Amino acid sequence: MRDLADHALDAALRPGVSYADVRLIESRERSVSTKNGKVGEVGSTESLGLGIRVLADGAWGFAATDDLSRSGLEQAAALAIRIARASALARKRDVVLAPEEKYVAEWVSPCRIDPFSTSIEDNLKHLLSVDAELRKTSGVTLAETSMSFERQRQWFASSIGSRIDQTRTTAGVGCTAYSFAENEIQKRSYPNSFGGQYQLAGYELVEEVRLLDAAARIAEEAVALHSAPQCPEGEFDLILDGSQLALQIHESIGHPIELDRVLGSEANYAGMSFLTLDKLNSLQYGSEIVNVVCDARLNHGPGLGTFAYDDEGVPAQSIDIIRNGQFVGYMTSRETAAAVGMDRSNGTMRADGWSRIPLIRMTNVSLLPGDQSLDELLAGIDHGIYMETNRSWSIDDRRYNFQFGCEIAWEIRNGKRVRMLKNPTYSGISTEFWNSCAAVANRDHWTLWGVPNCGKGQPEQVMGTGHGASPALFRRIKVGGGYQD
Amino acid sequence: MMESELMTMRRCRELFEAAVHAARAAGVADVEVLVGVRASALTRFANNTIHQNVSDATRYVSVRPLIGKRTARASTNRIDRDGIRSVVQEAIAIARASEPDPDLLPLAEPAPIASVSRFFASTAALSPEDRARGVLEAIRAVESERQTAAGIYSTGQTVDAVLNTNGVEAYHLDSLSQFSITAMAEDSSGWAKASAPDHNAFQPVELARSASRKAALSREPRELPPGRYTVVLEPAAVLDLVGQIFADFSGTALADQKSFLNNRMGQQLFGTNIHIADDVYHPLQTGAPFDGEGVPRRRLALVEAGVPREVARCRLNAAKVNDQPTGHGFPLPNEQGEAPVNIVIAGGDTPLEKLIASTGRGILVTRLWYIREVDPFEKIMTGMTRDGTFLIEGGEPVCGLRNFRFNQGIIELLRNVEALSPCVRSTGEEAMDMVAPAMKVHDFHFSEVTRF
Helix, strand or coil, X not given: CHHHHHHHHHHHCCCCEEEEEEEEEEEEEEEEEEECCEEEEEEEEEEEEEEEEEEECCEEEEEEECCCCHHHHHHHHHHHHHHHHXXXXXXXXXXXXXXXXXXXXXXXXXXXXXXXXXXXXXXXXXXXXXXXXXXXXXXXXXEEEEEEEEEEEEEXXXXXXXXXXXXXXXXXXXXXXXXXXXXXXXXXXXXXXXXXXXXXXXXXXXXXXXXHHHHHHHHHHHHXXXXXXXXXXXXXEEEECHHHHHHHHHHHHHCCXXXXXXXXXXXXXXXXXXXXXXXCCCXXXXXXXXXXXXXXXXXHCCCCCCCCECCCCCECCEEEEEECCEECCCECXXXXXXXXCCCCCCCCEECCCCCCCCEECCCEEEECCCCECHXXXXXXXXXXXXXXXXXXXXXXXXXXXXXXXXXXXXXXXXXXXXXXXXXXXXXXXXXXXXXXXXXXXXXXXXXXXXEEEEEECCCCEEEEEEEEECCEEEEEEEECHHHCC | CCCCCCCCHHHHHHHHHHHHHHHHHCCCCEEEEEEEEEEEEEEEEECCEEEEEEEEEXXXXXXXXXXXXXXXXXXXXXXXXXHHHHHHHHHHHHHHHCCCCCCCCCCCCCCCXXXXXXXXXXXXXXXXXXXXXXXXXXXXXXXXCCCEEEEEEEEEEEEEEEEECCCCEEEEEEEEEEEEEEEECCCCEEEEEEEECCHHHCCHHHHHHHHHHHHHHCCCCECCCCEEXXXXXXXXXXXXXXXXXXXXXXXXXXXXXXXXXXXXXXXXXXXXXXXXXXXXXXXXXXXXXXXXXXXXXXXXXXXXXXXXXXXXXXXXXXXXXXXXCCCCECCCCCCCCECCCCEEECCCCCXXXXXXXXXXXXXXXXXXXXXXXXXXXXXXXXXXXXXXXXXXXXXXXXXXXCCEEXXXXXHHHHHCEEEECCCEEECCCCCCCEXXXXXXXXXEEEEEXXXX
């Protein structure tokens, strides 16, 4: 494979080409699911292909192919150069890349139990037992379970001499109970919505998540929601559980700090960002207890955004994003770093497979834990609301105004959860919300959550991102707008 | 890629026969094979320059054996002899390891499929230089108004074929071109987008001028308080919002009690002026006239005079309710079953300009964004306006407005439609392309205002 990557790179290095890189990717996926006691999906997918990115005449071109014959690679390289030269027809200035060292490396992500060594039979047996447990609760009208695994090996070669062989294995697992009654659909998911929890891990994630232990509880909650009162409308102190806070971080911090958005590259689709360049080191993004990092290193945890090198061959790094509430950092590429005068990319370029170009993507954007227990957070509330597990999410194209809905909530009175509430929603403006953060729970409650379905770019790319979070308390948040008359 | 470079039916048959040969060698007689090609090229621009420019092509073979009451799917893009043999062995191995499904049907039987012609060689032949010239002309139109342009110009070709050992041979080839553009002024923006199998169906520079006019008209936006307003939704806003409900027009979703249509089929749910069909044969529609099992797609009257009448049914769901499959099933095995994918919302006879002219005070919406479901049974959706939101006074757009968040039930919305424009082929970013009109709707609920 390395030879094929080298051949494609050689074919791309023609006169006028100032930079080229090649990613040859071999991937394997397995998806297994059940629905109401029967097999849902049983599927296996493999893919092998190569993408060539070139800078010619000062502009970018990219071509991808699954024809890995020598002539196929040469045609793809020639097409990438032709496309770059066409780009140059509408060029304002030459693309400049921030300098980077060359690396020759091999890296394999930790994976205690190879998921592809487990049998489909055992995968289904496990899911069907969870499915049966969900349906034991009267009133559950639909039970769904799933697990998925992916292994991707990438050979990266660039014209500055880097040769990086990187293998990542990811896993996802989860279940959901639905209940339809009296013209209302309620659901509860475990351990999270969007198919559950996802990490850079093998089958050990399935063992750690312990779906079977939680199935009865979430099934009962799905049914109980029908008789719970509607979440009230008004301003309340609000505690978000870690999984919901992970998505809040993703939408209201993760996307706005993408420097390509800030500079306008995504303006026609995903949008731009309120974090214009003048805000760096001057904006009070959150209260003084808010500390956020973007950390792709393995010692941050096994996140969907964990790797050794990004897809431009830049090593994984940890970046301070919000320090004691102040906005201090963007996520960058080699091109955007150079555009704003930084001397190096902080390594966040990733592509959705061999047929797509790398874009700035969240790695693991995490809220660092505070120093209180969840009980201590609750104790600080006279009358408030605790919300858990995302049900809907929406934010404007500059990432100011957001609204989230959760699957379930509890009313808090005098520091105690007193009753279940249904259909909770909350909304706000990103910086006002983070400045209202009054407490963050400690590391005992901290989990590195996986968001498997982050969309960006045209053609759209779907990427997995990581977000570490523990429950946190926010003061005077607008609640209930989603069901407002 | 030209037609000759894409996968022909003959080549699809060769790959199918190779898969069948490998399956029979492993003792499996019943096999379904999906074969296809995805080729696309996309030129992306921002800040009045091309900043990304890509091309990709891949082929696939996807194999589903039936072994008694067991099935599974394995897919690959390695379509040489070893790749085919390997994917067939994988499919058989995982099917044998799977649980039996007592409801599993035999492979589909062949049935006549009406052909649709949706491949334009001139679109497939559009070169990187052609796209760059189209983009450059659009950028100049926006730049001349002292605005900044961002957008895409793309072309793509798709081959989809379904073949099985019962004799099904379904094959579809099409092309698609898209252009979209956002024109940005100091404190405002405007947007336009078009898509069609034939790139000659639209002119990028005209879309650029339209986006630029909206950006100019919406400068210095005013802020209106949240509340209920009469709105005129342009077709892209209609499709992105109303498009959120069609996955529920599914027999499997009804059986799973996941659909908002549970207990509501046959009732007067929407206004009597609402008529919605699923019609792959409509001249403005795109896509293949068969489903993931090779079953021919038929026209569905989803909503007639505001009453939900029909839903899509895959073979399995149809068998359970003693009905005929409609040709909307997804490739098996899957949990979702089926969904309509060629939506045609019947229009009225009031042109968009007259919808606006008939509005004393209201809001004109170009485009909606980040639409998500708040309530699955009442179909309350939340989202934002974007890139061209205007106050209408005295029948004219008079100024731009800061963007709103909405929380709006679709059932309620389709009861509140006062008038519709003729329908057009329309494209947005939140739902599939469809044929849809503009709508004038009263009491649309804007719940918050954002900062721009």
